[in-house]
Structures are given as structure tokens and as C-alpha cells.
Amino acid sequence: DIQMTQSPSSLSASVGDRVTITCRASQGISNYLAWFRQKPGKAPKSLIYGASSLRSGVPSKFSGSGSGTDFTLTISSLQPEDIATYYCQQYSSYPYTFGQGTKLEIK
């Protein structure tokens, strides 16, 4: 199975900060990488697929980059509504696997 490792596991930042979360795959996955966020008690919300393609309706302050084994999710200007846990997921090969999550908090 492909292991997905996110860093950091938790992150505290101020409103307006630029925030970056990293995801590393244990082997190359081309660009078959998705990002989504989850607020407590809520359904996960898909943000990005194909490493850098923004889902319809997702604000442009979210962006993704990377290919192969190293990927990043960037939030250009952190707002209180962005507080959530963010996950990466590879869908290059089965079984699909997920990162352990990055919990984002406001400082």
C-alpha cells in the first residue's frame, strides 16, 4: 500500500496568514492526489483533485501543487471559517490511502 504522510500534524496560524500543508507519498503517484477538509461532525468537503485542480465552488484562496511524491496545499489568507482538519488522499492505485490529517487552528 502507498503510505501518505502529512506535515505538520497540527498548525496554529493567525487570520490572514498564508498556510502550507505538505503531503508525501511513499512512491510516485503522478498527480493522482486529492485534498479535502473536515469540520467536526460535518461531511468531508472536497477541495482539490489532480493535485492542483480546484473543485467547482471552492474559493481560489486554496491552491495545490506537486507531482510524483511531494505535494502541497496552500491557503493564501487564513480565515476563521478555514478551521478544520485537512487530509490528502492518493487515488493512483488501490487500496486508496489517506494522510493522517493536519489540524488547523487559529492562533
Place this chain on the structure above:
Amino acid sequence: QVQLQESGPGLVKPSETLSLTCTVSGGSISDYYWSWVRQPPGKGLEWIGYKHYSGRTNYNPSLKSRVTISVDTSKNQFSLKLSSVTAADTAVYYCAREREAMAYDYWGQGTLVTVSS
């Protein structure tokens, strides 16, 4: 707007079969991959498997011997059956829709299933 909603018993006895249904509204059940993902309390996400409306399936090898996912196009629903459950199967179960090469675009709210006598 597409919505997915899980339903089923919140408590299942050990050795019995866990059965959940996901009802899809606002869109057709055709032409997508219909998936289940679970998250044990305090742990990470685990992919269970999918069934394509055409009939093609793929399951996580760690669960393959116990899992069945089926699709009912007449009801716009798909379901999960997990047999011989143990406490290790206690988790929040999510249903999700996957588009070809585009990963999951819609998720259900999730439903907690506890395995206990």
C-alpha cells in the same frame, strides 16, 4: 446539488453483519464509482471499496473477504455489507461519489456504527 445520506443501525453485535445504505439525491447513480470509507474513533481514514454502476468492484484487500458493496439504480441507493464484525469495525462510515480520475466530489455526513454486545 448532489447529496448523499447514510442510514442503518448504529449498533451491531459482534460476529453479525453490518449493513448500511447510502441514498443519493440530486443526481443519477449512473456513471460514477460509489464508495465507502470509514474512520475509527480517533484514527485515520480507511478506504473500504467501491462499486461502479456498471458492476465493476474493488475492495480493500484487508476487508475483501467480508465486504460487499451493491448498487440499486431503481432506488438511487448503494449499500455496504460487512460480515463477521468485531469491535475493530467500530467507526464512522462515510459514503462518497467518485468521478473517473477526479477522486471524490461528494461525501455523506457519516454514520457511527458501534460493534458491541
